[in-house]
Amino acid sequence: MTDNLEQRLTAEFRAGDYDIPVDAVAISGAVRRRRARRSTAAVGASVVGIAVLAVGGVAVVRSLPPGGTASVHPATSGQASQGPGQDLRLAGVPVRSLPAGARPAVDAKAALAVEPTLESLPESGDRAVLSVNPPSGGVTRIVVVVDSQSSGQGLPGVPGDYEWLGRLQGAKGLATDHAESSTAYFTAGTPSGRWWFVAVTGADEAGRLAVLEAIVTNSVPST
Amino acid sequence: MAATTFDAFLQEALPGLARYANVLTGDRYAAEDLLQDTLVKAAGAWPRMRQDGNPVAYVKTVMVRTHVSWWRRHRPTRPLTEDIRAQDSGLGTVEDRDQLRRALAAVPPTQRAVLVLTYFDGADDAEIADLLQRRPATIRSLRHRGLQGLRRHLSSTELAGVAASSDHRETS
Numbered sequence: 001m002t003d004n005l006e007q008r009l010t011a012e013f014r015a016g017d018y019d020i021p022v023d024a025v026a027i028s029g030a031v032r033r034r035r036a037r038r039s040t041a042a043v044g045a046s047v048v049g050i051a052v053l054a055v056g057g058v059a060v061v062r063s064l065p066p067g068g069t070a071s072v073h074p075a076t077s078g079q080a081s082q083g084p085g086q087d088l089r090l091a092g093v094p095v096r097s098l099p100a101g102a103r104p105a106v107d108a109k110a111a112l113a114v115e116p117t118l119e120s121l122p123e124s125g126d127r128a129v130l131s132v133n134p135p136s137g138g139v140t141r142i143v144v145v146v147d148s149q150s151s152g153q154g155l156p157g158v159p160g161d162y163e164w165l166g167r168l169q170g171a172k173g174l175a176t177d178h179a180e181s182s183t184a185y186f187t188a189g190t191p192s193g194r195w196w197f198v199a200v201t202g203a204d205e206a207g208r209l210a211v212l213e214a215i216v217t218n219s220v221p222s223t
Numbered sequence: 224m225a226a227t228t229f230d231a232f233l234q235e236a237l238p239g240l241a242r243y244a245n246v247l248t249g250d251r252y253a254a255e256d257l258l259q260d261t262l263v264k265a266a267g268a269w270p271r272m273r274q275d276g277n278p279v280a281y282v283k284t285v286m287v288r289t290h291v292s293w294w295r296r297h298r299p300t301r302p303l304t305e306d307i308r309a310q311d312s313g314l315g316t317v318e319d320r321d322q323l324r325r326a327l328a329a330v331p332p333t334q335r336a337v338l339v340l341t342y343f344d345g346a347d348d349a350e351i352a353d354l355l356q357r358r359p360a361t362i363r364s365l366r367h368r369g370l371q372g373l374r375r376h377l378s379s380t381e382l383a384g385v386a387a388s389s390d391h392r393e394t395s
Contacts, residue, residue, distance in 0.1 A: 005370060
């Protein structure tokens with residue numbers, strides 16, 4: 001037995017039972033695979049990042065009024081049509097799983113002006129502004145835009161790593177929650193070339209995210 | 224002869240690196256994770272490592288830094304298991320070593336890294352400070368706290384006596 005703590009530590013760390021059997025071939029293969037995955041992910045992230053920056057930059061520049069800053073443009077009701085208990089249709093595609101009280105706003109501009117206002121709204125595309133009365137899960141307003149031409153613009157808020165984003169059958173989606181505007185945002189491009197934008201406004205974060213999930217997962221994959 | 228490829232380097236150095244990871248973590252499974260994380264990082268730097276002429280030291284540096292940062296993100300690890308129990312290798316009683324290992328398992332990772340670099344590698348404060356990107360005074364403080372932590376855990380009268388008479392390096 002050693003006679004002080006330092007010597008005991010030296011002896012301990014140098015003891016043979018810290019050896020662990022490792023297979024150099026297996027480790028080498030695992031390292032190679034992980035490096036390959038990392039490289040692929042890095043390239044993918046770079047490409048997506050550059051594309052988002054480029055398209056987002058163009059969108060921001062286009063939305064800037066002369067000498068002013070970016071602003072949210074009011075939407076029109078477009079071709080939105082929905083009766084009680086029916087799915088809404090935009091650009092020929094159904095928007096499903098809307099809350100029971102959701103109705104197209106009579107005055108879309110006025111509905112969009114109700115506080116909290118949206119921080120982001122595509123300028124073009126087939127759109128609907130829905131008021132939810134009575135509120136469902138705290139949700140009071142839903143905005144859906146399909147096939148916007150300014151589809152690449154960024155979303156406000158904090159991106160969420162939501163499990164349901166992986167259930168969109170190939171559509172590449174981004175969802176964020178923006179506390180200041182009490183709104184959950186979603187945007188996605190589908191493999192068939194459709195572009196979606198959904199904004200769900202409500203005081204309760206869990207409530208608005210649940211409504212967003214329901215609409216997106218039941219509407220986007222089929223397009 | 225120095226290895227010319229990263230695979231050849233692994234063949235030569237892997238047992239020592241695996242052991243070093245185990246000494247650093249004190250947990251075989253955490254050691255395997257740390258080893259892989261380290262090698263994934265190091266593989267990309269192979270040309271530079273080879274040029275520097277001491278790839279083992281380079282990988283160890285990456286490993287220590289990864290371990291310290293990895294712990295920050297993942298602590299705590301698994302609870303103490305049978306794996307931690309020392310085997311009798313003639314360095315003291317099995318009970319003594321078992322007690323020491325359990326005490327070491329409670330030492331925070333940066334302090335443990337300093338203890339390993341000091342008592343396993345024989346590195347001086349300046350070298351450790353450079354490796355961990357801290358000041359030498361911080362290294363002395365970390366070692367002091369690491370040894371104090373060990374003392375607290377070594378509760379038997381015999382080991383407390385051992386601890387009190389030790390650590391002249393700490394106070395010098």
